[in-house]
Amino acid sequence: MAPEAAAIPLLTPYKMGNFILSHRVVLAPLTRQRSYNNVPQPHAILYYSQRTSKGGLLIAEATGVSDTAQGYPQTPGIWTKEQVDAWKPIVDAVHAKGGIFFCQIWHVGRVSNSGYQPNGQAPISCTDKGLAPVIRANGVDVAQFTPPRRLRTDEIPQVVNDFRVAARNAIEAGFDGVEIHGAHGYLLDQFMKDQVNDRTDEYGGSLVNRCRFPLEVVKAVSDEIGPERVGIRLSPFANYCESGDSNPEELGLYMANALNKYGILYCHMVEPRMKTVGERVESPHSLVPMRKAFNGTFMVAGGYDRKEGNNAVVENRADLVAYGRWFLANPDLPKRFELHAPLNNYNRETFYVSDPVVGYTDYPFLDGSF
Numbered sequence: 313m314a315p316e317a318a319a320i321p322l323l324t325p326y327k328m329g330n331f332i333l334s335h336r337v338v339l340a341p342l343t344r345q346r347s348y349n350n351v352p353q354p355h356a357i358l359y360y361s362q363r364t365s366k367g368g369l370l371i372a373e374a375t376g377v378s379d380t381a382q383g384y385p386q387t388p389g390i391w392t393k394e395q396v397d398a399w400k401p402i403v404d405a406v407h408a409k410g411g412i413f414f415c416q417i418w419h420v421g422r423v424s425n426s427g428y429q430p431n432g433q434a435p436i437s438c439t440d441k442g443l444a445p446v447i448r449a450n451g452v453d454v455a456q457f458t459p460p461r462r463l464r465t466d467e468i469p470q471v472v473n474d475f476r477v478a479a480r481n482a483i484e485a486g487f488d489g490v491e492i493h494g495a496h497g498y499l500l501d502q503f504m505k506d507q508v509n510d511r512t513d514e515y516g517g518s519l520v521n522r523c524r525f526p527l528e529v530v531k532a533v534s535d536e537i538g539p540e541r542v543g544i545r546l547s548p549f550a551n552y553c554e555s556g557d558s559n560p561e562e563l564g565l566y567m568a569n570a571l572n573k574y575g576i577l578y579c580h581m582v583e584p585r586m587k588t589v590g591e592r593v594e595s596p597h598s599l600v601p602m603r604k605a606f607n608g609t610f611m612v613a614g615g616y617d618r619k620e621g622n623n624a625v626v627e628n629r630a631d632l633v634a635y636g637r638w639f640l641a642n643p644d645l646p647k648r649f650e651l652h653a654p655l656n657n658y659n660r661e662t663f664y665v666s667d668p669v670v671g672y673t674d675y676p677f678l679d680g681s682f
Contacts, residue, residue, distance in 0.1 A: 320622060320649065320650060321336070321621075321622045321623075321625035321626045322335060322336050322337050322618070322621045322622050322625055322633060322646075322649055323335045323336070323337070323646065323649065323650050324336065324625070325367070326609075326631055326632065328369070328577065328578065328609045328631070328632070329540045329577045329578075329608075329609070330540055331369070331412050331488065332367060333367050333368065333369055333412065333632070334365065334366055334367025334368065335365070335367065335368060335646050336621075336625055336631065336632045336633060337368065337621070337633065337635060337639075337645060337646045337649060338368075338369045338370070338371065338611060338632050338633065338634040338635065339363050339368070339369070339370040339371060339634070339635070339639050340371060340613050340634035340635055340636035340639065341371040341372060341373055341374055341416040341491065341493070341545070341634075342373055342636050342639075342640055343373050343374050343384060343387060343664070344359070344373055344663070344664070344672060345384060345385055345386040345387060345664045345665075345666060346386055346666055346667075346668060346672060347386050347387055347388035347389075348386055348666070349386075350376065350382065350386070350387065350388060350389040350395065351388065351389075351394055351395055351398050352388045352395065352398040352399050352402055353398070353668065354401070355668035355669070355672065355673065356402045357401055357402050357405045358405075358673045359672055359673050360372070360402055360405060360406050360413070361405040361406060361408070361409055362643035362673060362677075362682075363639060363643045363645075364405075364406045364409040364410070364411035365409070365410070365411065365644075365646050365647070366409065366410030366411070367410060367411075367412070368410075368411050368412070368646060369411070369412045369413075369414070369632065370406060370411055370412070370413050370414070371414045371415075371416055371491050371580075371634065372388075372402075372413065372414065372415045372416055372487070373387070373388065373416065374387065374416050374418035374493055375387075375388045375389060375390045375415055375416060375417055375418055375478070375482075376388070376389035376390070376391065376418055376419065376420075376478075377389075377390065377391060377417050377418065377419050377474045377475050377477070377478035378391050378419065378471075378474040378478075379391065379429075379430045380419070380429060380430060380433075380435070380436055381418060381419040381420060381474070381499075382420065382424060382428040382429075383420035383423045383424030383425070383428055383435070384420070384428075385666070386666050390415065390417065390478050390481045390482055390485065391474070391477065391478060391481065395481075396481050396484055396485045397485075399415070399482075399485035399486070399487070400485050400486055403485055403486035403487055404486060407486065412488050413486075413487055413488055414487060414488060414489045414490060414491050414543060415482040415485070415487040415489075415490050415491070416490070416491040416492075416493050416545065417475060417478045417479060417482065417490050417491070417492055417493060417533075418493040418498060419471065419474070419475070419493075419498060419499040419500070420435070420498050420499060421435065421436060421437045421438070421460065421498055421499030421500075421502045422435050422436075422437035422439070422441075422442070422443060422457065422459075422460035422499075422502060422553075423435075423443065423457065423497060423498060423553050424457065424458070424460075425455075425456055425457050425458040426458040429458075433461070434458050434459065434460055434461040435457075435458055435460045435461070436460060436461055436463050436467075436471070436499075437460035437461070437462065437463065437499065437502050437508075438462065438463065438499075438502050438503045438508060438509045438510075438511055438515065438516065438525075439460065439462055439502065439508055439509060439510050439511070440459060440460055440461060440462045441459075441460075441508065441510065442457055442458070442459035442460065443457040443553060443554055444457075444554070445457065448664075462511070465513045465514070465515065468515060468525055468528075469528075471499070471525075472525070472528045472529050472532050473532065475492065475529045475532060475533055476529075476532040476533055476535075476536045478490075479533040479536050479537050479542075480536050480537060482537075483537050483541070488541065489537070489540075489541030489542060489543065489577065490533060490537065490541065490542060490543070491542075491543040491544065491545055491580060492526075492529055492530060492533060492542065492543070492544040492545070493545055494526050494529075494544050494545055494546050494567075495545045495546050495547035495550065495552075495582055496547055496550060496552040496553065496555075496582075497550070497551075497552035497553025497554065497555035498553070500525065500526040500529060501546075501547065501552075501555050502555055503515060503522055503523075503524075503525045503526060504522050504523055504526055504548075504557070504563060504567070505522070505555045505556060505557040505563075506522065506557050506558050506559075507551075507554065507555060507556040507557060507558070508554070508555050509522050519559075519562065519563065519566055520566075523563075523566060523567060523570060526544075526567070527570055527571075527574075530542065530544060530571065530574050530576060531574060534574050534575075534576060539574050539575040539576045539577065540575075540577055541577065542574075542576040542577055543576060543577050543578040543579065543580055543609075543611070544571065544576065544578075544579055544580065545580040545581070545582070545613075546564065546567055546579065546580070546581050546582070547581070547582035547586070548560040548561070548563040548564035548567070548581070548602075549564070549582070549583075549584035549586075549587070549595070549597055550582055550584075550586060550587055551587055560584070560597070561597065561601065564581070564599070564601070564602045565601055565602060565605055567579075567602075568601075568602040568605040568606040569605050569606075571606060571608075572605075572606065572607045572608075575607075575608070576608060577608055577609060578608050578609035578610070578611055578631075578632070579602070579606045579608060579609075579610055579611070580611040580612075580613065580634065581599050581602060581610070581611070581612055581613070582612075582613050582614045583595075583599060583612060583613065583614030583615065583616075584597035584598070584599070585614060585615060586613075586614040586615060592614075592615045599612060599629065599630075600629055603628075603629055603630065609631045609632060610630055610631050610632075611630060611631065611632040611633070611634055612624060612629065612630040612632075612633055612634070613633070613634035613635075613636065616633050616634075616635060617638070618649050618652070621633040621635075621649075637658045637660075638655060638658070640658055640663070640675070641655065641656045641657060641658035641659075641675050642655050642656050642675065643675060643677055644677045644678055647678060648678060651678070653678055656675050656676065658675075659671055
């Protein structure tokens with residue numbers, strides 16, 4: 313990297329636990345819906361290696377932990393040997409270019425329908441409250457959700473174990489660690505948010521009870537692969553998939569403090585301004601109290617541009633900044649930030665098409681190559 317890059321805060325080195333990062337620009341976990349039959353495909357080798365820089369951190373797209381975890385077409389899993397084996401060459405390609413690669417492990421909970429579920433059963437959740445149909449991100453299709461089945465108290469340890477096994481499988485596939493998906497209205501977030509969780513057992517009611525299941529997942533995963541390989545993504549302020557909370561500050565702070573007990577590597581939080589998918593709003597709220605409370609690496613995401621990312625680092629509001637849409641459209645985003653080069657525009661219409669090239673590996677590098 314050019315010497316003048318040292319003046320750019322996002323491009324300064326950072327020590328994340330045992331990992332030496334050369335810069336602070338992270339590839340956010342981005343669902344791309346190109347893993348046919350829930351198996352990662354060879355075209356992902358090029359996609360991820362294009363976005364790899366030496367000492368750069370990449371977080372893989374949300375990856376299902378079990379056959380009940382799915383809710384979207386063509387998303388990858390990591391619960392079968394075939395899936396683990398399919399991830400290996402993708403991980404190898406990132407490592408070959410000196411990147412650090414984490415796998416985001418995921419369960420959608422009630423954000424699903426019986427068509428995605430084994431034997432056509434109902435999706436599982438903390439509740440039996442269903443979701444209203446929504447227009448999909450492509451603006452055309454309507455997603456229909458089957459009312460979920462409330463997990464029995466004695467079934468919850470099995471789901472915790474699914475996350476544990478998925479984490480072990482991720483390490484088997486060669487990943488450097490995992491990010492537990494506790495954000496955006498999916499299963500862990502459903503348990504945490506009082507708008508959704510209407511349980512009366514030890515997993516519902518009080519804030520402590522609502523956070524019990526996510527923290528059991530954190531403990532199980534940390535015990536399995538070591539807390540130094542574990543991150544978590546949280547979105548206390550968001551209301552994705554009808555998962556809002558009446559006191560998001562209290563929820564975020566409670567989780568930040570509770571996570572310290574397990575000594576995990578990082579906490580990845582979504583900015584309060586991102587209330588819904590792709591929509592940025594003015595917000596009086598801040599992640600700074602959570603940043604101060606959490607002892608490990610603190611990563612932020614949510615509509616950042618170059619200037620805002622630099623400011624977040626300079627003002628010590630974050631150690632790392634995750635970029636989604638801009639990294640999707642600019643495989644060499646850290647280099648462009650270094651040179652203050654113009655960015656490719658992203659095409660939202662091709663975010664989720666299943667084509668192995670279009671909108672996936674066909675965004676050009678600065679030199680015009682692919």
